[in-house]
């Protein structure tokens with residue numbers, strides 16, 4: 359996908375999204391029907407100005423570049439579809455995520471109530487449903503209360519993506535708006551669908567709504583479902599804490615999702631305050647010796663009589679196999695760690711009681727919480743406004759709190775990860791006082807889940823590289839400005855333990 363860069367005065371750069379007019383000149387346009395709707399037309403500045411854009415980096419240096427801007431979402435005065443011309447479809451792909459049903463509901467209600475579009479189809483069972491399943495009609499009545507349920511009423515799947523068959527099905531069914539709800543893999547697929555649609559010269563808007571409890575989509579502030587997942591994780595952590603503090607030398611161990619990105623574990627830890635140690639894929643850890651996990655567990659048990667550990671599924675990565683979409687599938691790191699800790703303390707003859715809690719699927723199968731429900735509504739309505747206005751080949755999402763249209767290529771390149779040299783991880787270290795596992799004088803290693811040791815020496819140079827490579831990423835932390843706090847780094851590059 360070719361970037362569509364628009365430059366302006368004073369170093370202004372807009373990373374724009376594709377539009378029908380880029381490849382289909384002279385399409386008819388219509389006044390936006392919202393102009394006649396009293397709920398909207400009385401609202402001052404309800405319609406978005408063509409030149410409104412949102413800056414990617416909220417924090418700017420006096421003499422620094424202005425950075426990239428994205429097109430602001432919202433209704434336009436002109437639309438590219440007459441209401442009865444629209445045939446929309448909605449598909450959900452990848453793992454479950456709280457809020458999927460809310461987005462489906464709000465797409466259906468928004469298309470109907472705002473734009474009078476009544477021809478809406480649900481594609482069942484993910485991408486393969488385009489060519490292997492029948493569609494279901496979706497109306498406001500059918501979707502009325504689905505947001506109260508977890509999962510997706512349309513079903514989902516991994517794998518089964520065949521571009522030509524999907525686009526053939528779009529053409530055969532006369533679909534001209536495609537709303538695709540899913541994670542990074544799904545949006546990669548959506549990007550290819552858009553390319554094929556464009557190649558065939560079709561007037562079909564392809565708009566992605568990024569979902570994932572893992573929060574691994576870059577650029578946007580956060581993905582829907584993440585808040586709910588963090589909130590739901592509290593219940594497991596509370597249980598682990600209650601179990602641990604009720605016995606002598608109690609250890610509670612909770613495994614949370616996070617294949618490559620440890621955001622759920624990090625935020626659940628920060629929210630809870632009962633967690634003594636959080637282990638994530640981005641921060642290699644080791645068990646033995648000074649500064650290792652065993653030493654820390656022993657110390658906490660001596661000081662407090664109990665402790666809680668949260669571990670993300672991809673921490674200490676050891677890939678077992680691949681799933682249907684080609685994603686890594688892991689051995690159970692929680693089981694491995696509980697075995698290792700028990701064995702270590704048995705060897706040194708300290709009686710501990712370890713309870714392992716694995717709430718992973720419970721966390722993502724719940725309905726969205728209040729704030730995710732609101733967020734899902736905004737995303738769905740933004741997607742509709744964009745498609746109606748002729749924008750395509752993009753996702754919708756918040757950048758610095760303002761909803762934008764972001765070209766697909768921007769989000770499929772590199773996943774969003776916790777940057778361990780950022781302030782947010784430092785805040786966590788300050789809150790838990792856990793070891794940083796960054797000891798430049800020791801060969802820090804990730805201990806594999808099958809007793810294999812994967813050596814990965816963390817050097818000061820690597821830290822600096824990490825800092826450099828992440829300094830430009832925008833949404834590595836939800837609430838942070840992504841600047842490395844120099845105070846956190848000692849001169850030799852290690853992060854000091856907070857006492």
Ligand SMILES: Nc1ncnc2c1ncn2[C@@H]1O[C@H](COP(=O)(O)OP(=O)(O)OP(=O)(O)O)[C@@H](O)[C@H]1O
Nearest residue numbers: 452453516517519540541542543544546547570683
């Ligand atoms: N590079 C790709 N090109 C085309 N399609 C893809 C690509 N990667 C994944 N897909 C398709 O997208 C769908 C969902 O992908 P995947 O299983 O990776 O989940 P996801 O969207 O990343 O969601 P999550 O990982 O958050 O559960 C699958 O049908 C898969 O075949």
Ligand SMILES: O=P(O)(O)OC[C@H]1O[C@](O)(CO)[C@@H](O)[C@@H]1O
Nearest residue numbers: 453454570571572615616617681
């Ligand atoms: O068992 P499934 O459905 O493949 O889902 C597991 C994956 O889902 C995710 O939460 C992403 O949705 C990953 O963190 C996790 O590895």
Ligand SMILES: [Mg+2]
Nearest residue numbers: 452541542543
């Ligand atoms: Mg994914």
